Amino acid sequence: MDSNSSRGKRTSLQPLRAAGRQRVEELLEAASDLMAERGYEATTMAEIAARAGAKIGSLYRFFPNKEAVADALVQRHIAVLEDEYASLAKRAATLSPDALADILIELLVTLHPRVKSLSALMEARTDKIEIRERARGHAIAGIAAALRICAPGLDEALARDIAAVVLNTMKVLRGMIAKDAPTTPGAPGELRRMNRLYLAGRLVPFRNI
Amino acid sequence: MDSNSSRGKRTSLQPLRAAGRQRVEELLEAASDLMAERGYEATTMAEIAARAGAKIGSLYRFFPNKEAVADALVQRHIAVLEDEYASLAKRAATLSPDALADILIELLVTLHPRVKSLSALMEARTDKIEIRERARGHAIAGIAAALRICAPGLDEALARDIAAVVLNTMKVLRGMIAKDAPTTPGAPGELRRMNRLYLAGRLVPFRNI
């Protein structure tokens, strides 16, 4: 009844000992690093094993194929997103739009190292759209909820539209920070300013009556 | 002295007849379509030839290898960008920040079908950074120039930072429009609004003294 027995290939087992669990961690970490760097297709199974200090056979003991590695990574990353966005609303109460704007920006900056390879995986695996949608849905719902706590008069649908925009802004900032190519030196700061200008201009009319 | 003789492999020639030039166009168009859909790595040379209605041998007559196809596409796309951004300043004079914001947004929407595979290629070929930088540099310079025409008091460096932010906003919108997943229905419109709020708030202090 483990995640493998239901539909996985016969050749691949859950780790049952501490060493195995540790190895799975190392393998996934290596895979995430490499896929974030080079992309899904360009990352080879041999490289993943090598970076994890393992041999190719160990990798295939725990993952039936390359796709399973990707799936495991996506699943973990989405769990992280769900956690973070679910807890967002708690922190959003009693904040000014400017402060909320900064918190949202910082959230994704903080999140980035924990979901390094997610964007590479999303692009590569264009099948499995339902998973992508689930991730986006949780993010947008979480942000929209925070927005409506900050600006109670905000319409539900509009809150989701604004959330979608803010989410993309956050992704852009993540992209700027991730690579050492911040386009221009002041761009990240400028992006934060844009986000504040936008949220302030958009939320103020709806604040507390 | 053609682009091939200088450093290319011996096996690959410039087209010398109308039929050959036509074939090259079809091959590049097919390659651009496929790489935009599936990504660089996932696109095979056989697929490119097939979609162009050609055989694999014809593809290799004009391109020594897959990398050369990518290079040719990038080169063409960058030429398009350079043209468009160079002509941007002409249209920017005498515009309000709001109008400029909309023109910038529309520019990238218009541009998108002409540089379909550029983002896929940029991600796949992380070597050749200088080319990526050249593309970005032209875009930022063009936008910054337009901004300073609209708001003459604007500092050079700040104009470039703002341009970098606007460029990324444009890319986000392109992403929203490209796939049939506009995140939420109102998101594209909301993104336009954000861009106007941002540019208005940022440029007004610098307008005509």
Next chain:
DNA sequence: GCATTATTTGAGGATGGACTCAAATTCGTC
């Protein structure tokens, strides 16, 4: 029409990377 040159064709070579497996090793437990 004939010679020359450009283009097309597609079978096949070479390579790299996904994946297998049986034997060796380590770990946990009694």
Next chain:
DNA sequence: GACGAATTTGAGTCCATCCTCAAATAATGC
């Protein structure tokens, strides 16, 4: 320390995809 079970190992198989090339065909110029 002995037994079974989990894990490690890495050489080897398979196959998809990149790329070659020599022969066939089409176009051009004279």
